[in-house]
Amino acid sequence: MKRPVILDCDPGHDDAISLILALSSTELDVLAVTTSAGNQTQAKTLNNALRVLTLLGRHDIPVASGAPKPLARELIIADNVHGESGLDGPKLPDPAFAPVAQTAIELIAEKVRQSDTPVTLIPTGPLTNIAIFLTAYPELHANIHSIVLMGGAAGAGNWTPAAEFNIFVDPEAADIVFKSKLPIVMCGLDVTHEAQIMDEDIERIRKIDNPVAQCVAELLDFFMIYHRDPKWGFTGAPLHDPCTIAWLLKPELFTTTDCWVGIETKGEYTQGMTVVDRYQLTSNPHNAKVMFNIDRPGFVDFIVDCLEKY
Template sequence: MSIPIICDCDPGHDDAIALILALSRKELDVKAVTTCAGNQTPDKTLNNALRILTMLGRSDIEVAGGATKPLACDLIIAPDVHGESGLDGPELPSPIFQASKLNAIELMAKTLQASEESITLVPTGPLTNIALLLSAYPHLHKKVKQIVLMGGAAGVGNWTPAAEFNIFVDPDAANIVFKSGIPIVMCGLDVTHQAQIMDEDIERIRAIPNPIAQCVAELLDFFMIYHRDPKWKFEGAPLHDPCTIAWLLKPELFETQDCFVGIETKGEYTQGMTVVDRYSLTDKQPNAKVLFGLNRQGFVDLIVESLMFYNK
């Protein structure tokens, strides 16, 4: 039985790879793809989702653009990481189909309403669209099985000393999501910084004889450039967003802990911080399953295995 999911993303190299992985697996049923501003501007992230689905021959999946800016902040993007297009590196096809006339929130609501079973939301960008959905359609909360998101950290941030990029871009949206009462799986920097792809892993991917694997290798070539900065002290490039898909496919690859997670929406130094009560220091009940450990080799093997699907 396939797990029905909606991918809400801001492609972005690692978002694109997460989509490619999700669409390679019979265990997952991608019902819709929605986009928001984040890694790049909203027009570019929407176009990038359409380009990826065009490359994969999946114009049957409805795609909708969503929030053009955070709920209460000015938009921040990450062109230094993802380039001018948001997916610099490989040559991707132009879209052969158009985005839905619905916006992202309307498409998610329509998809949830039409489904006989509950659906997992998989946001890999800022949580603006998800917060708007939950606020506008409270009666649909029961149709959401869980929210498996990439964002946050129990330790240090990667955009400010305290905050991870996705949460920092729209902390008010994250606050709504984490207070929603819907089960949350948080794939934060604690685990995604362990999900590093090394040079030899990229060559292993490049050796897979299909054009999708070649595209992924070229995405990783570009993504690696930013992460070679010595300040990060990385051996490779952390594949943040594919951790969400890997969790859905093989949760046994991860070490988890149920924790209370609070979102700092204001603060001179801490805006966007995810305050993770790892040691039960407060009386607040856990509201998220937080991922802390990863079998990195198993993660890489899963990516390679998934990309071999496209040999057919």
């Protein structure tokens, strides 16, 4: 039986690749795609989701636009990473279909309510839409299987010394999600910085003879530019968001630890920090399964296998 999922994303190069991987699978039933403001503005991330689904010929998947800004802060975008469009690099088609009239929150609620099987939410951007949904529809929590999210870190951040970008953009939303008592799997920087794609991996993808794989190779070419800055110490580019899809389909690739995770919303230097109690130093009960390690060659093989299906 297929696992029903909803992808809430802010495409973004790695979000786009997550969409592509998820839709290659016969094990996932993608009920909807909703967009958040983050890597770019809401208008651009919505357009990018529609462009990716147009490339894949998946006009059947409803797409809805989410909140235009964080719950309590002004929007911060990552155009220095993803470019002016949010998906600079490849030439993607213009959208061949329109988003639904519903908001992202309304669409998530409708799909969760209608599903005969509990739904897995997969947010790979700021958690604004998910937090609003959880707050507005408490009666639907029982039909959520889990929240598999990309965000946070137990160690250093990538937007500030303490904070990862997605959580930093809307820490109040993240606080709501991590306090929801729903099962959470956190794909943070501790694992995604191990999930690097190297130049030779991109060339391996480029050799796959289909337009989708060619698009992914070009996305990675652009994504690599930002991550070549010597300050990161990377050999390749960390492919953050696809770790969520890999976890759902190949959990054996990962090492995880059950932890309590708190969100810092007020710190002068630590706004957006995910405080991960890896060693049970507090009495707080575990509220997340946190990823720490990945089989990188197996992860690359997984991506190649998905792309070959196109």
